[in-house]
Amino acid sequence: MLVYIAGSGAMGCRFGYQLSKTNHEVILLDNWEEHIEAIRENGLKVTGDVEETVYLPIMKPTEATREADFIILLTKADQLPKMLRDIKPIIGPTTKVLSLLNGLGHATTMRRYVPDESIMVGVTMWLAGLKGPGHAHLEGPGSMSVQHILGDEQSVADIIEMLNEAGLNVTYDNHVVSAIWQKACVNGVMNPTCTILDCTIGELFGTEAGLNLVQGIFKEFIAVAKSEADGIDEEAIWKYVIDASKKASNHYPSMHQDLVQHGRKTEIDYLNGAVVFKGKRAGISTPYCQMITDMIHAKESMLGLR
């Protein structure tokens, strides 16, 4: 098969590296000039669990011309529409396209460029970091669940086989959409609140008022999730949220790092903002998500990021 990694940051490099160990052909796509140059000149340097340099083709998305068998989307959320426009020429009638992006609303975006029968969504527990252009750092084992959006497991069996050949520890699971909601729930209740209150996850969950905020946002996520996906188990997701908050108690969530620590635009539109959007479509009121989204947007505006 011909596989493209559309968005070859840390995670994209991990997947590209692992797939390069199979007999399938992998091409990395990215727009970061220095990263492209580094990989072209010196190969992709991999450190951490393995120490190796692999020579993988890399190009800009607009430079790809050969029709793909399989594309893994691993862009930042706000770069997804442009990526899909750029790679339109390589999406053929039988090309399967898998989104591994965090957050909500990506399947909706994909539907504008890819036929339903070609869309897959997944959640992954693999981790990776970029140490610099052309240098990926891989640590720890991981796994991944994927789902065909129309539930047609058979049509993606060969893709799952290939991903497992690459050691990616993939299972087909018809509950990926609810797993995406579960992950989004965790991020949606703690990311923007800790960012706005400038506090750790433990500080947020450690106050009665903070817990009220978490519960207010949580209820809206669940209501909208139930309108979109089957098998949303409110009690189990709440337990998952609480467990996650305990594990990450001393940490600031990633959105805090983005906005407060580095002055970067957040992914709020693909979390609470997406719940507002989906809520409107389903006739579900989401004032907590609306308000916290506006607060993050206001902060972004004040920092000149919007």
Next chain:
Amino acid sequence: MLVYIAGSGAMGCRFGYQLSKTNHEVILLDNWEEHIEAIRENGLKVTGDVEETVYLPIMKPTEATREADFIILLTKADQLPKMLRDIKPIIGPTTKVLSLLNGLGHATTMRRYVPDESIMVGVTMWLAGLKGPGHAHLEGPGSMSVQHILGDEQSVADIIEMLNEAGLNVTYDNHVVSAIWQKACVNGVMNPTCTILDCTIGELFGTEAGLNLVQGIFKEFIAVAKSEADGIDEEAIWKYVIDASKKASNHYPSMHQDLVQHGRKTEIDYLNGAVVFKGKRAGISTPYCQMITDMIHAKESMLGLR
């Protein structure tokens, strides 16, 4: 008449000083030891528009024993219930009690200690500052509107006459309750939002998302105000909010000064928190006020103020 000033901070000293110029008897009540000592030993020092020292009796609220003809309440919002309990012995069947506190919910608190026919509410444009114990600084002219809570203007005519003898520029106005709402609206939309977003009033109103927040809170204030008071003019109050935001564009609101700059507990419970409480009673949903109140409470908890 025998007049008590219940809460003799900056504004209480101003009113006490001006009333001391009439033939009526004024007694200051306060709990700040150094302030009491300074006034007992050296009199109340007044600077600013006038330079004068006046000798006024001052005591703790629990030490007052003579039944009052008139009491002006000028405590901090969260000290009001205790003050009313402490001065219960001097509130007789004909004692009129006037609240000049900022914020909402004070008439409800008063009703627990004072019969309805004795309750007055007011809004004042007078200003004053405390330079230290026993030292009030008075600047600029002011005025005041007062209302008898049952609309019985006749029963408070002699009190208004006395206040005007003291030069306090008082008019009787049946719309004081809606003026209190108007003032609360301005504070309720900008105080907690600028505090949480750590921004000036101009920065808040200068972003589209900030304006969304303001409007979301404003709508809830108006809905609850309409359920409580006659003559709430939404359009006029909105214009007043916008005008106030322009005048104070470069300023941080007082709640920001309290919480962010000085680490002091805020008066949120008498603003947005009171709207939540009153909204519940009236069956009006107030998620924006609830959420921003929880955010301020969470911040207060994290700072060890609750």
